[in-house]
Amino acid sequence: MDVKDFNFDLPQELIAQDPLDDRASSRLLVLDKDTGAVTHRVFRDIVEYLRPGDCLVINDTKVIPARLMGVKADTGAKIEVLLLKRRENDIWETLVKPGKKAKPGTELSFGDGLLTGTVVETVDDGNRLIQFHYEGIFEEILDQLGQMPLPPYITHQLKDKNRYQTVYAKHEGSAAAPTAGLHFTNELLQEIEDMGVKIAHVTLHVGLGTFRPVKVENVLDHHMHSEFYVVEESEAAKVNETKAAGGRVICVGTTSCRTVESASTEDGVLKAGTGWTEIFIYPGYRFKILDALITNFHLPESTLVMLVSALAGREHILAAYEEAIRERYRFFSFGDAMFIAPDPVALPQKTEEK
Template sequence: MSSPLTVADFDYALPPELIAQHPSPERGGSRLLHLDAQGRLHDRVFADLAGLLRPNDLLVFNDTRVIKARLTGHKASGGKVEVLIERIVEPDRALAHVRASKSPGPGTVLRLADCFDATVLGRAGALFDLRFPGDVLDLLQAHGATPLPPYITHAAGSEDDERYQTVYARAPGAVAAPTAGLHFDEAMLGRLEEAGIARAFVTLHVGAGTFKPVQVEKVSDHVMHAEWYTVPQATADAVARARAAGGRVIAVGTTSARALESAAAQASPLRATQGDTQLFITPGYRFQVLDGLITNFHLPQSTLLMMISALAGMEPIRRAYAHAVAERYRFFSYGDAMLIESPLPPASAAPASSTPPSPASPHSAASGPAAA
């Protein structure tokens, strides 16, 4: 009997200089590491993507919009506070992480952005229930800052307001970007459409818990954070059409993957679904919807690294990450991307070996398992 998975099974060494602090000059200017269905690695550029997909494939995007969720201020006592909105629960109420020298109790008034007061109503687990003097979204848009991840060391500026947001963002509510989508610009979306590759959307409001480290030794002991998701009927129908046409369903980002798989756990065949999800995908999980994934590179020991290891296999992901480090790929939110094909594609799909290399790319040299 195999030993239980531990967090250490998902560790890797990452030189700090490979953590991207700023986006590439152009949205589609990143590199793309392709892990194909045979476990082979190919160094490409993101512009190659349309040539690596097939007509009738379906890309599923997360259309959540990042809100300016970070606020600074002080208590009446003068003590500094930092507020990070986690979820808006009513137009004038939100659950938030609050950092202060002393935890604020119910009734405490927080002066935020030197402009307005928010009142602490109580606690909801680790979060604080805050009442605002008006519409939370309006106040955040006027006075908040884009909530960059903790591994990005500069304060959010105008570049981040634009680039830490997908071009198709629609539904406000995320406090972290679905970063695989940051590589797509309108030109790429147009090329994909011309190539006969369909697209559909889900919404999953990414929470700050996505950056929370796993603080247990055994993976099975970890309690996954909850996030709100919606899979509309139009997306369920698009999945069915792709399946009927022999196409693959490829999620753009782990958040889209989590939404689709959460909906599949609720209804088969897939249909419109919404609610909170705490789905924790680890090796051994049987994917119900996904045949592939476009994603960025993830933190060591993270739940997202566990998810992609479930899709591709632990050994192929270890090889891919070792290769990415050796080849100096850029990591995390503003970094480069991966295209991961499931090693078990549906029988109705064309063989993975029929996917042609991108002849225009100077980066298309393939590396097999032994070379990676």
């Protein structure tokens, strides 16, 4: 399986640089995963494609302001640190730019010394382990000094930090947002619950490995980075009850999908617990839990395009992407959404009496 099989040409101007004022007003491409048929809607119309008895699985991770701009303590040379993964004793695995200035033993300073750090060692992929020193609560200092770690293809400054969080973000730990969830408002979620759809929360702290380009020609040689997940007993029960009753499990985003597929048994039972997952889903994968997926449009040759191709078939996905490009959909993190399902039929909506 060649990585080039998942390539497509995307005009730069279709990469969304800013979030919409109204989260739910983004566009929604509805894709029948079995036939490839496409329908164009608006995201808040998602309620027409959900049914009582379904279960929506959302990832309630919260993005930390993980980008720190600092200096080398001895020379004052500028340095940028991106927090990737928390270890023990205030040690974090980080990505440092420029890396050559961050040899073990290097002392770093952020916010005029409010936060300092020592480079401990270099690990896989050139990442650095940094031990931080501070007075008070680390999260509060990070909130004061850190910037949101927007993907490199977003060049605009984010005016409101909360627009790179879902409205249900709760557990801090992600280096990137689970972006399919950005389209939901509290009102829309309430409407979905009121119509008899269960909402199950899982947590997967998104690492940058998810978005890293596949650098090998053969897809099967690619290795995913590990990410930490949590599935509570009560939330696993919602999913399992839905499956047992014949309802559909609809994951909001590839991160929710990867969580439930990692934490399930071969016969499709979701297990409560915590763990690290390196699951890599590509064509040929048999889904054990997921029936349908709400997702954004992903980068060419990325593991995320491979995941949606595993669900709907590479030809259907690439054809849908071509259609989205023709229709000038907005791509990537702040872009528009897809709903991928077998036979997605919009239910007739009740008309309100005037």
